[in-house]
Structures are given as structure tokens and as C-alpha cells.
Amino acid sequence: MAELLKNPHTFEKAQEELAQVIGRGKLIDEADVAKLPYLRCIVKETFRIHPQVPFLIPRKVEEDVDLYGYTIPKDSQVLVNVWAIGRDSSLWEDPLDFKPERFWESDIDVRGTDFELIPFGAGRRICPGLPLAIRMIPIALGSLINTFNWKLDGGIAPKDLDMEEKFGITLAKAQPLLAIPIPL
Numbered sequence: 463m464a465e466l467l468k469n470p471h472t473f474e475k476a477q478e479e480l481a482q483v484i485g486r487g488k489l490i491d492e493a494d495v496a497k498l499p500y501l502r503c504i505v506k507e508t509f510r511i512h513p514q515v516p517f518l519i520p521r522k523v524e525e526d527v528d529l530y531g532y533t534i535p536k537d538s539q540v541l542v543n544v545w546a547i548g549r550d551s552s553l554w555e556d557p558l559d560f561k562p563e564r565f566w567e568s569d570i571d572v573r574g575t576d577f578e579l580i581p582f583g584a585g586r587r588i589c590p591g592l593p594l595a596i597r598m599i600p601i602a603l604g605s606l607i608n609t610f611n612w613k614l615d616g617g618i619a620p621k622d623l624d625m626e627e628k629f630g631i632t633l634a635k636a637q638p639l640l641a642i643p644i645p646l
């Protein structure tokens with residue numbers, strides 16, 4: 463929601479898609495999500511730029527491991543910095559821009575096979591909540607977009623919205639988003 467309120471053209475594009483596909487003012491159900499590609503691109507773009515578990519879950523190495531010419535010694539703690547991967551300019555064009563369109567023509571997915579985008583981790587300890595999360599997030603977000611207009615509290619201009627992040631096991635906005643719903 464913060465990125466959408468900071469980038470009103472993206473919000474409007476999402477509203478337009480929803481109006482065309484399911485009709486303004488309606489809540490979304492699971493079957494609608496497949497018909498809402500732009501909404502799905504917004505969710506992916508959010509996973510890229512604000513991964514909710516920015517270093518995955520810390521892992522400990524049980525024995526020396528050779529990985530691409532590097533040795534990771536036994537007992538090291540390993541953090542995978544997916545936050546930095548999502549902002550790596552050798553992988554993403556204009557990595558700091560919120561541009562859902564980058565996923566239009568792309569097969570990159572969040573299910574743990576495309577290592578440039580692994581917000582749920584990958585492999586045998588991949589997040590078991592992934593199937594639930596990727597169903598629920600577009601439903602919740604799309605319903606908020608389709609049933610209200612939104613404005614920032616305190617008359618803040620979209621470009622001035624503070625997007626600073628607070629790091630922990632999960633990633634949060636440093637300043638909570640204050641947004642006012644306006645009935646359609």
C-alpha cells in the first residue's frame with residue numbers, strides 16, 4: 463500500500479484493471495486473481511524491493527562447504543541477504559524504482575526456483591506458508607484498492623512519503639503508513 467500511495471499512477475493502473483475485470487467496489491475472490499496480472503506484478507515487485515524476511519532464517523553450517531570457489535567453514539552462521547539481491551543492479555534494471563511492469567514479460571517467480579527472487583527462501587526449508595501467502599496477499603491488497611480510494615494522512619504529497627525501513631527478522635516500515643480510506 464505504501465508503494466502504491468507513493469506511486470499514484472501504479473495505484474490507478476491497478477484500479478483500472480480491477481474495474482475492468484471484476485467491476486469497481488467488489489471484493490476479490492481467489493478465482494479472480496488469475497485474471498489480474500497487473501495486481502500479481504505489484505505483489506511480486508513488493509516481494510523484490512521489500513522482502514518481508516530480509517535475511518531469510520539464519521542457518522548454521524554443519525561441515526566445511528565449498529561453494530563457487532568460497533569455503534564456508536563449519537559452524538558458520540549463514541544469512542542470505544535477499545534484500546540486497548532484490549536491489550542488485552546487475553540483476554535488476556533501475557533496482558530502486560517500484561516498477562511492477564518489469565514482471566510483465568518475465569517468467570521470474572517467487573516459488574524458490576529463480577534465485578534472484580526468493581522472498582520465501584528455497585529448497586527443503588522453503589516457507590511452508592507460501593501457498594497461503596501468495597493466494598491471500600493479492601486478495602487482500604486488491605480488495606483494498608477496489609473498494610476505496612486512499613489518501614495520505616496529514617496532506618503528505620506522495621513523493622514525500624517516508625519509505626525508510628526497519629530491519630529485524632522481518633522487515634517493517636520505520637514510520638507506520640497512515641492512510642485514509644475514502645468510500646467510492
Ligand code: HEM
Pocket residue numbers: 513514515518519520581582583584586587588589590591592594595
Ligand atoms: C508474505 C508472507 C511470507 C513470507 C515472505 C515468508 C517468508 C519466509 C521465509 C523467507 C522463511 C525462511 C525460509 C528459509 O530460510 O529458506 C520462512 C519460513 C517459515 N514460514 Fe514463512 N513467510 C510468509 C508467510 C508465512 C505464513 C502465512 C506461514 C504460516 C501459515 C509461514 C510459516 C513459516 C514457517 C513455519 C517457516 C519455517 C520453515 C522451516 O524452517 O522449515 N510463513 N517464511
